[in-house]
Amino acid sequence: MSAKFVDFVKTGSKIVCVGRNYAKHAKELGNALPKTPILFTKPTTCYVKDGGFIRYPSITNDLHYEVELGVIIGDKASQVPQNKIMSHVAGYAIAIDITCRDIQEQCKSERIPWTMAKCLDTFCPVGSFVPSHEIDPYNTEIILKQNNVIKQQGNTKDMIFNIPSLLEYINRHITLLPGDLVLTGTPEGVGPLKRGDELHVAIPKFNYLTFLSMKDFV
Amino acid sequence: MSAKFVDFVKTGSKIVCVGRNYAKHAKELGNALPKTPILFTKPTTCYVKDGGFIRYPSITNDLHYEVELGVIIGDKASQVPQNKIMSHVAGYAIAIDITCRDIQEQCKSERIPWTMAKCLDTFCPVGSFVPSHEIDPYNTEIILKQNNVIKQQGNTKDMIFNIPSLLEYINRHITLLPGDLVLTGTPEGVGPLKRGDELHVAIPKFNYLTFLSMKDFV
Ligand SMILES: [Mg+2]
Ligand SMILES: [Mg+2]
Ligand SMILES: [Mg+2]
Numbered sequence: 001m002s003a004k005f006v007d008f009v010k011t012g013s014k015i016v017c018v019g020r021n022y023a024k025h026a027k028e029l030g031n032a033l034p035k036t037p038i039l040f041t042k043p044t045t046c047y048v049k050d051g052g053f054i055r056y057p058s059i060t061n062d063l064h065y066e067v068e069l070g071v072i073i074g075d076k077a078s079q080v081p082q083n084k085i086m087s088h089v090a091g092y093a094i095a096i097d098i099t100c101r102d103i104q105e106q107c108k109s110e111r112i113p114w115t116m117a118k119c120l121d122t123f124c125p126v127g128s129f130v131p132s133h134e135i136d137p138y139n140t141e142i143i144l145k146q147n148n149v150i151k152q153q154g155n156t157k158d159m160i161f162n163i164p165s166l167l168e169y170i171n172r173h174i175t176l177l178p179g180d181l182v183l184t185g186t187p188e189g190v191g192p193l194k195r196g197d198e199l200h201v202a203i204p205k206f207n208y209l210t211f212l213s214m215k216d217f218v
Numbered sequence: 219m220s221a222k223f224v225d226f227v228k229t230g231s232k233i234v235c236v237g238r239n240y241a242k243h244a245k246e247l248g249n250a251l252p253k254t255p256i257l258f259t260k261p262t263t264c265y266v267k268d269g270g271f272i273r274y275p276s277i278t279n280d281l282h283y284e285v286e287l288g289v290i291i292g293d294k295a296s297q298v299p300q301n302k303i304m305s306h307v308a309g310y311a312i313a314i315d316i317t318c319r320d321i322q323e324q325c326k327s328e329r330i331p332w333t334m335a336k337c338l339d340t341f342c343p344v345g346s347f348v349p350s351h352e353i354d355p356y357n358t359e360i361i362l363k364q365n366n367v368i369k370q371q372g373n374t375k376d377m378i379f380n381i382p383s384l385l386e387y388i389n390r391h392i393t394l395l396p397g398d399l400v401l402t403g404t405p406e407g408v409g410p411l412k413r414g415d416e417l418h419v420a421i422p423k424f425n426y427l428t429f430l431s432m433k434d435f436v
Contacts, residue, residue: 014230014261020328040331041259043232045393057391078339111326112237113258113333118392121296171274173338175263 005090005179006129008072009049012179015042015124016170017097019211021185037161037169040114041098042183050209055122055139056195059101063193063213066186067144067152067201071127071137071163073182078175082168089167091131094201094209096143097183098123101192113165125211126133126181130203137163140185145208145215154187155205172194223308223397224347228434230397233260233342234388235258235315239378239403246406255379255387258332260401262314264342268427273340274413278318281431283356284404285362285370285419288313289355289381290347291400293394296393300386305387309349312360312419312427315401319410323353336415343429344399355381360405363370363418363426372405 004011020026026033041166048054056063074090086176097118104117144152156162161169166184170176193199196215202208222229237256238244264327274281315336322335350386355374362370374380379387386404388394411417414433420426427436 016261039333039337040260041333042339043234043259043392045231045395059391090223108329111329112256113331115257115259115331116391119257119259121393141356173277173334174261175339179265 005072005074008129008179008181009047009126012044012181013177015044015046015181016174017183018166018185019044019210021161022154023158023160024188025186025190028190033160037166038169040118042124042190044053045121046119048122048125048211051210052125052128053214054098054125054193055120055121056193056216057100057120058101062100062102064099064101065144065146065193065199066097066099066190067142068095068183068186069098069140069142069156070126070210071167073176073178073180073183074173076177077167078148079169080171085164085167085171089132091129092135093129093181094127094202094203096125096144096199096211097184097186099114122158127201127209129191130206135203141204143202143204146191147198151191152159152187152189156184158187159185164208224401225288226397227344230262230399231395233262233264233399233401234392235260235336235401236384236403237331239319240372240405241378242375242406243404243408246408251378255384256388257388258336260337263310263335263339266340266343266429267357268345270343270412271340271430271432272316273338273344274411274429275318275338278321278335280318282317282408283364283411283417284315284363284408285360286315286401286404287315287358287360287374289343289385289400291394291396293399294393294395296417298386298389301383302427303382303389307350308435309347309352311338311347311399312345312421313362313399313401314343314362314417314419315404316343316428345419345427348424353421359422361420361422364409365416369409370405370407374402376405377402403415
């Protein structure tokens with residue numbers, strides 16, 4: 001079933017994201033641990049592939065990186081229970097949840113959705129499809145380097161809600177379709193991007209991917 | 219160009235929604251008037267077509283209807299200015315922004331996105347494609363009846379941000395693709411749905427559409 005998911009960036013219909021799913025990251029941003037998963041979405045116009053550019057929009061002064069493991073849906077899932085949901089997973093991809101931290105804080109204070117912080121073009125740099133049999137969802141390392149310095153080095157074993165429980169929670173009310181991506185939250189170490197920075201992200205046994213923060217973007 | 223947009227529900231990649239875009243509606247929910255458009259998104263798994271059912275999920279006790287005019291994008295739009303953006307519109311459709319009002323209030327108090335209030339399956343009942351030359355975006359009536367009683371009767375002339383200014387605001391940072399739908403906000407008169415209710419919505423010179431709230435849904 002793998003071959004057709006190589007193109008999930010083109011065929012998928014949505015990106016569902018989970019916030020505050022690693023305890024140390026929730027703490028570094030001063031947030032309480034969630035009792036249920038915190039969900040938001042990104043449109044597929046956020047995708048950028050290996051070697052691509054991340055926009056630094058003029059509306060923000062605090063653009064952050066958040067490396068995350070992405071889960072790629074294989075078979076349509078609607079109200080599939082936790083003990084059966086992993087058979088609906090086609091594979092995984094490393095991804096970055098690019099976030100205007102200042103705008104997110106403003107949205108929080110205005111009690112409105114985080115759309116202008118999370119959903120802008122180029123705000124989901126993403127790696128290649130890795131078939132599910134290559135990854136242990138309960139014990140996979142994810143790494144982000146900024147200008148060749150390691151800034152985030154987490155492991156999916158530290159998730160508050162593990163992958164099957166996230167997928168169960170989502171697909172109880174939101175149908176997941178083939179090619180959809182679920183971003184599973186970021187470990188600690190998030191931080192600001194500067195214009196012109198180079199980011200490298202990886203699941204270490206696979207290749208590093210490169211993304212560049214644009215020097216100029218209006 | 220119209221023919222290929224009849225299927226926008228299948229071909230579109232996203233639904234971008236605008237909150238509090240009619241002053242009397244902002245007031246009825248006790249919200250201040252926005253200084254810039256408030257945006258959120260719904261995934262395309264929210265779509266329901268004429269005659270379809272709206273789920274009443276067990277997680278809510280206060281499911282609301284919000285009738286809205288939807289704008290259907292024709293040509294890809296990225297950073298198109300306000301004075302040129304209307305040539306990127308293919309047409310319009312009446313739609314309902316179904317909302318778990320109690321969960322939305324909880325999300326607001328927790329300062330998190332409204333995903334579990336707005337993005338659930340069946341939460342975007344939508345009408346047929348109406349080509350742009352049939353609609354005056356600055357003066358179009360939209361109506362919602364609940365069990366044959368008119369509950370909402372608004373006019374797009376009362377929008378706080380008109381359609382070109384909304385589209386300009388969105389496409390400055392979020393590329394709009396052919397078939398994408400933009401929901402432009404609801405006029406006053408929103409209210410609770412009961413299980414088994416019948417909703418009819420229309421742009422009056424076109425047909426009424428019928429949607430049914432499910433009697434039973436876990
Ligand atoms: Mg994140
Ligand atoms: Mg959202
Ligand atoms: Mg609405």
